Amino acid sequence: MSKNKEIESVVVRFAGDSGDGIQLMGSQFAVSTALAGRDFATFPDYPAEIRAPTGTLFGVSAYQINLGEGPITTAGDAPDVLVAFNPAALKVSLPLLHPGSLIILNNDGFTARNLAKAGYDTDPRDDDSLANFQVVSADIGRLNLEAVKAYGLSKSEGDQCKNFWTLGLLLWMFNRKLEPVESVLAHKLRNKPVLRDADIAALRAGHAYGETAELSASVRRYHLHSPDWPPGTYRSITGAEALALGVAAAGELADRKVLYASYPITPASPLLHHLARLGELGVATFQAEDEIAAVCAAIGAAYGGMIGVTGSSGPGIALKTEAIGLAVSAELPLVIVNWQRGGPSTGLPTKTEQSDLYQAVYGRNGDTPLPVVAAATTGDCFDMAIEATRIALRHMTPVILLADGYLSNAADPWRLPEFDRYAKITSRDLPDADDGRPAQVHAFDRDPATWGRPWITPGMPGLMHRIGGLEKDIATGHISYDPANHQAMTELRAAKVESVADYIPPQTIELGPDSGDILVLGWGSTYGPIYQAALRTGVSFTQLRYINPLPKNLASLLARFGTVLVPEMNNGQLVTVLRDRLGVDPVSMTKVSGQPFLIRELVERIQALKSEAAA
Amino acid sequence: MNAVLTPKDFATSQEVRWCPGCGDYAILKAVQKALADVGATPESTAFISGIGCASRFPYYVNSYGFHTIHGRAPALATGLKLANPDLDVWVVTGDGDGLSIGGNHLLHALRRNVDINILLFNNEIYGLTKGQYSPTSRVGTRSPSSPAGSLDTPVSPGQFVLGAGGHFFARAIDTDKAGMSHVLEAVHAHTGTAFVEIFQNCIVYNENVFADFTDRRNAANTQLHLRHGEPMLFGDGKGIRFNPTTYSLDVVDADDDVLVHDETNAVIARLLIDLKMPVALGILFRQPVAGYSARFYAEHPTRFERTKSVADYLAGPNPWVVE
Numbered sequence: 001m002s003k004n005k006e007i008e009s010v011v012v013r014f015a016g017d018s019g020d021g022i023q024l025m026g027s028q029f030a031v032s033t034a035l036a037g038r039d040f041a042t043f044p045d046y047p048a049e050i051r052a053p054t055g056t057l058f059g060v061s062a063y064q065i066n067l068g069e070g071p072i073t074t075a076g077d078a079p080d081v082l083v084a085f086n087p088a089a090l091k092v093s094l095p096l097l098h099p100g101s102l103i104i105l106n107n108d109g110f111t112a113r114n115l116a117k118a119g120y121d122t123d124p125r126d127d128d129s130l131a132n133f134q135v136v137s138a139d140i141g142r143l144n145l146e147a148v149k150a151y152g153l154s155k156s157e158g159d160q161c162k163n164f165w166t167l168g169l170l171l172w173m174f175n176r177k178l179e180p181v182e183s184v185l186a187h188k189l190r191n192k193p194v195l196r197d198a199d200i201a202a203l204r205a206g207h208a209y210g211e212t213a214e215l216s217a218s219v220r221r222y223h224l225h226s227p228d229w230p231p232g233t234y235r236s237i238t239g240a241e242a243l244a245l246g247v248a249a250a251g252e253l254a255d256r257k258v259l260y261a262s263y264p265i266t267p268a269s270p271l272l273h274h275l276a277r278l279g280e281l282g283v284a285t286f287q288a289e290d291e292i293a294a295v296c297a298a299i300g301a302a303y304g305g306m307i308g309v310t311g312s313s314g315p316g317i318a319l320k321t322e323a324i325g326l327a328v329s330a331e332l333p334l335v336i337v338n339w340q341r342g343g344p345s346t347g348l349p350t351k352t353e354q355s356d357l358y359q360a361v362y363g364r365n366g367d368t369p370l371p372v373v374a375a376a377t378t379g380d381c382f383d384m385a386i387e388a389t390r391i392a393l394r395h396m397t398p399v400i401l402l403a404d405g406y407l408s409n410a411a412d413p414w415r416l417p418e419f420d421r422y423a424k425i426t427s428r429d430l431p432d433a434d435d436g437r438p439a440q441v442h443a444f445d446r447d448p449a450t451w452g453r454p455w456i457t458p459g460m461p462g463l464m465h466r467i468g469g470l471e472k473d474i475a476t477g478h479i480s481y482d483p484a485n486h487q488a489m490t491e492l493r494a495a496k497v498e499s500v501a502d503y504i505p506p507q508t509i510e511l512g513p514d515s516g517d518i519l520v521l522g523w524g525s526t527y528g529p530i531y532q533a534a535l536r537t538g539v540s541f542t543q544l545r546y547i548n549p550l551p552k553n554l555a556s557l558l559a560r561f562g563t564v565l566v567p568e569m570n571n572g573q574l575v576t577v578l579r580d581r582l583g584v585d586p587v588s589m590t591k592v593s594g595q596p597f598l599i600r601e602l603v604e605r606i607q608a609l610k611s612e613a614a615a
Numbered sequence: 616m617n618a619v620l621t622p623k624d625f626a627t628s629q630e631v632r633w634c635p636g637c638g639d640y641a642i643l644k645a646v647q648k649a650l651a652d653v654g655a656t657p658e659s660t661a662f663i664s665g666i667g668c669a670s671r672f673p674y675y676v677n678s679y680g681f682h683t684i685h686g687r688a689p690a691l692a693t694g695l696k697l698a699n700p701d702l703d704v705w706v707v708t709g710d711g712d713g714l715s716i717g718g719n720h721l722l723h724a725l726r727r728n729v730d731i732n733i734l735l736f737n738n739e740i741y742g743l744t745k746g747q748y749s750p751t752s753r754v755g756t757r758s759p760s761s762p763a764g765s766l767d768t769p770v771s772p773g774q775f776v777l778g779a780g781g782h783f784f785a786r787a788i789d790t791d792k793a794g795m796s797h798v799l800e801a802v803h804a805h806t807g808t809a810f811v812e813i814f815q816n817c818i819v820y821n822e823n824v825f826a827d828f829t830d831r832r833n834a835a836n837t838q839l840h841l842r843h844g845e846p847m848l849f850g851d852g853k854g855i856r857f858n859p860t861t862y863s864l865d866v867v868d869a870d871d872d873v874l875v876h877d878e879t880n881a882v883i884a885r886l887l888i889d890l891k892m893p894v895a896l897g898i899l900f901r902q903p904v905a906g907y908s909a910r911f912y913a914e915h916p917t918r919f920e921r922t923k924s925v926a927d928y929l930a931g932p933n934p935w936v937v938e
């Protein structure tokens with residue numbers, strides 16, 4: 001990870017034919033940016049010909065804009081977002097992009113003729129040439145014409161509105177209001193009311209498309225510069241891709257096949273899509289009829305000896321909760337991935353939050369503890385998927401892996417791990433069916449260190465047993481309503497989760513000195529901005545990946561600092577957990593606007609704490 | 616398999632805890648006998664249930680068993696069957712578990728045609744929660760939660776199965792050993808979802824709700840036992856005829872153009888399901904097609920085998936090297 005100073009901005013480049021109205025759209029976006037109170041710089045880049053031949057490389061007209069939070073002095077080097085209306089625009093702009101950039105493509109511009117004019121032998125949308133980018137392709141031309149057809153424009157006039165359709169989509173993705181652009185249009189086109197209305201209709205249609213398709217812009221707002229990267233082989237990867245590979249890797253390390261059962265939900269669906277393409281890695285996906293069926297099918301697969309994984313977002317996890325309790329009771333391994341989004345209820349499906357921490361740690365009926373881990377970066381999704389599975393199999397328990405909407409979609413450079421150095425994943429040895437004990441007893445012969453039971457699965461001779469959600473006798477597994485037994489089983493379930501702490505790595509300082517006035521403690525996808533803010537202010541930073549149970553040395557690590565600051569994208573949930581578990585009282589910094597932390601905000605808060613410490 | 620197994624080999628040491636006289640006892644015996652008769656083995660058999668009186672069933676069968684949560688047994692059984700298609704997976708459910716809280720999963724298991732055997736114990740009442748009306752209760756059923764009589768139109772399990780695209784629907788009476796045996800053997804042999812509605816007598820909360828056709832003294836006149844390819848005859852010289860004018864089934868004299876049972880005919884099956892008297896029993900509809908797990912494996916790019924390592928996938932299509 002880079003130690004470089006960041007530029008907190010987003011560079012957007014619009015590119016198309018000069019007749020596409022690129023310059024007009026770019027300037028409108030600039031206007032809306034200015035009206036939103038953000039600094040910006042623009043860089044029009046268009047051909048000398050007023051109307052160069054369409055679809056050609058030299059006819060590409062572009063407009064680049066740098067949307068910043070702080071002072072912006074240039075239009076930015078590498079675009080974070082490219083809007084390309086045709087293959088030529090894509091081809092000309094592609095060398096400018098950095099890995100992970102977001103590309104928005106107009107499908108209607110990708111005709112065979114335009115592909116040939118741009119010199120493409122194959123459609124870049126169908127091969128791997130865009131694999132290092134996030135690609136959103138939409139039938140912009142068709143959808144735009146549909147939006148403006150009520151206004152009686154000619155086809156070419158109607159087509160001219162598509163820049164506003166696209167602008168509407170971008171405004172949705174960047175959380176901007178439509179009104180400022182509409183009022184500019186209303187003024188500029190006051191003498192052309194039909195065109196004005198059509199442009200506004202297109203703008204709104206593009207915005208509505210973003211909302212309906214639940215598109216979100218997961219664009220990194222600071223840049224990491226390649227010269228500082230440690231040596232190695234890199235690729236661009238989204239958190240969803242990394243987590244999919246991690247799930248498959250866990251299967252390989254455990255030498256078991258993987259069934260991922262899921263129901264479509266934003267922003268969890270990309271994991272389903274990626275895993276659906278990893279069949280060669282011994283993975284299969286099952287799209288269930290609902291969230292409950294998804295988790296139950298995953299439990300069924302685990303009961304059958306496969307690695308059962310399910311994934312969703314907060315509302316779906318709520319539906320799965322009863323079944324997760326069943327897996328706790330039945331002592332079966334299960335991995336549950338929660339791609340968190342804003343809540344409550346349906347909340348903000350496309351916006352990132354970390355507000356399902358209570359749900360993960362505390363949110364079940366009965367005393368039903370389970371391990372909770374959290375991924376920090378897109379690449380970390382790979383490792384934490386393996387870790388979650390390792391814990392699930394070792395302790396025979398469901399494990400919740402927390403990720404979020406930002407991690408799902410954002411693409412980052414990732415240094416490839418040395419996979420052959422990863423430890424195998426194991427569970428308790430199987431018993432000898434002929435050792436004279438009743439079959440039922442074998443199934444509950446737990447390891448006293450991990451409390452994991454043998455993973456006996458249907459089909460194994462001589463080991464038939466019954467399990468279920470009713471309380472069971474601690475030794476025989478038979479149904480038991482005995483009060484002392486329930487006490488013992490409740491304590492056993494708690495001890496099992498506590499025992500996970502014996503196996504996880506100790507908490508370490510990620511950045512800065514080992515002791516001092518201020519430590520910033522983060523968890524989840526806020527890793528990037530917190531790291532940068534700590535770097536800039538010279539304070540220490542630690543990232544929590546194991547949340548339940550906490551690393552055993554966390555309390556002593558925190559005690560070495562005068563003040564612990566916990567920034568999180570919720571209303572203070574980790575702070576509550578830390579108070580609960582460690583009796584500490586960290587300083588809480590919260591943000592629930594659906595937007596990631598800005599480095600500047602974090603720096604200001606840290607500076608204020610430093611002043612207090614100095615006073 | 617070494618020795619021939621008997622029904623006793625499918626019994627567990629657990630004390631059976633249904634109410635004395637409950638129809639479930641007869642069903643348990645019939646299932647244990649059927650498992651022995653068809654040559655099943657305890658290790659390759661799994662019973663999955665939801666919640667309710669019927670769902671205690673797995674504890675009493677010496678096989679693998681999983682007593683899950685209310686209504687979700689078909690979903691869990693689907694995952695199990697995908698993980699191990701060689702297993703003989705049975706789902707035991709009740710009218711409330713299967714058709715109320717778990718209606719969605721039942722619908723989707725049927726339309727996918729998951730290779731599981733679903734036994735729905737229908738007693739038209741909630742037993743374990745003490746006698747509330749259920750989704751199969753008749754309109755006007757008086758219960759603690761419907762003192763003035765229930766309002767809801769009952770679900771017809773058979774119409775539900777056919778409507779969901781199911782390929783096997785059978786019926787049996789809990790205490791009818793021959794009928795149960797005939798149906799259970801067919802269930803075991805069926806590929807895809809086999810669904811049996813078992814008329815189960817809840818002696819505590821809904822006693823004799825099916826007595827009008829289950830009473831042995833008059834069974835010959837009230838029960839129509841179907842056999843594929845055989846004429847639909849019952850009672851003393853009675854038979855069933857298709858009425859082409861009303862598109863319904865009529866009771867006629869045995870020598871009067873009686874229908875021959877064609878279990879593959881979904882139209883006649885729907886009429887048989889609705890036939891009030893006599894009540895149609897046995898295999899009303901059977902149309903075997905490939906089951907879900909076989910198709911799931913066949914359509915998987917590698918038949919669900921690991922043919923490559925994650926190491927082959929890590930670099931992605933466009934890696935770059937930093938020196």
